[in-house]
Amino acid sequence: MESKEQAGNLFVCHECDALQTIKGIEPGNVAACVCCGSTLFKNPVDGVEKPLALIVASMIFFIVANLYPIITLNIAGIERAATLTESALIFLKLGRPELAVTVWFCCVFLPGFIISGLLYVLLSIRYELGLPYTKPVLAWIIRLSPWEMVDVYYLGILVVLVKLVAMADVLLDTGFYAYSILIFVYAAAASLIEPHFLWECLSRQDSKPQ
Ligand SMILES: [Zn+2]
Numbered sequence: 038m039e040s041k042e043q044a045g046n047l048f049v050c051h052e053c054d055a056l057q058t059i060k061g062i063e064p065g066n067v068a069a070c071v072c073c074g075s076t077l078f079k080n081p082v083d084g085v086e087k088p089l090a091l092i093v094a095s096m097i098f099f100i101v102a103n104l105y106p107i108i109t110l111n112i113a114g115i116e117r118a119a120t121l122t123e124s125a126l127i128f129l130k131l132g133r134p135e136l137a138v139t140v141w142f143c144c145v146f147l148p149g150f151i152i153s154g155l156l157y158v159l160l161s162i163r164y165e166l167g168l169p170y171t172k173p174v175l176a177w178i179i180r181l182s183p184w185e186m187v188d189v190y191y192l193g194i195l196v197v198l199v200k201l202v203a204m205a206d207v208l209l210d211t212g213f214y215a216y217s218i219l220i221f222v223y224a225a226a227a228s229l230i231e232p233h234f235l236w237e238c239l240s241r242q243d244s245k246p247q
Pocket of ligand 1: 053
């Protein structure tokens with residue numbers, strides 16, 4: 038998913054900066070720049086079905102990754118399992134608050150916010166629920182640019198592994214595998230989500246008589 042400079046139906050081309058108006062692209066069709074021909078956005082054939090299914094799966098893996106330990110530490114013969122949040126707390130106890138913040142922000146807060154936000158917006162669109170604040174939520178998700186988020190998720194988990202392996206014997210646990218799957222499932226969902234299409238769906242819902 039990429040952010041696109043857009044105001045109403047006005048679009049700015051990423052390649053040549055041409056400003057143009059685009060309206061009513063049929064499902065399965067692509068809107069191309071009138072000047073250079075590069076793709077501005079696609080209107081998916083099956084609407085939000087596939088992204089919604091992948092985001093539901095992402096949510097399940099996210100919950101498992103947070104509830105189950107990601108690692109088991111063996112410090113001087115004593116075994117201790119730690120979830121993502123507990124790993125962040127271990128860094129805090131070790132006097133490394135910057136690592137604690139990095140891990141918690143990258144692995145818990147950001148994916149939690151983005152996945153639940155997308156789930157909220159997609160459910161509202163799919164079942165025409167007309168839920169409140171869907172547009173500000175979508176605007177924030179686009180602002181956080183989710184493709185780069187995948188790198189951020191990796192960063193958080195790498196910090197946990199690299200730093201803790203140096204201090205104790207570390208065994209990977211259930212949460213770690215769930216988190217690894219989450220990264221792939223989420224990347225697949227993000228690649229299918231077209232922000233412009235979601236905007237259009239939300240605007241259509243707004244203009245419907247209640
Ligand atoms: Zn162009």
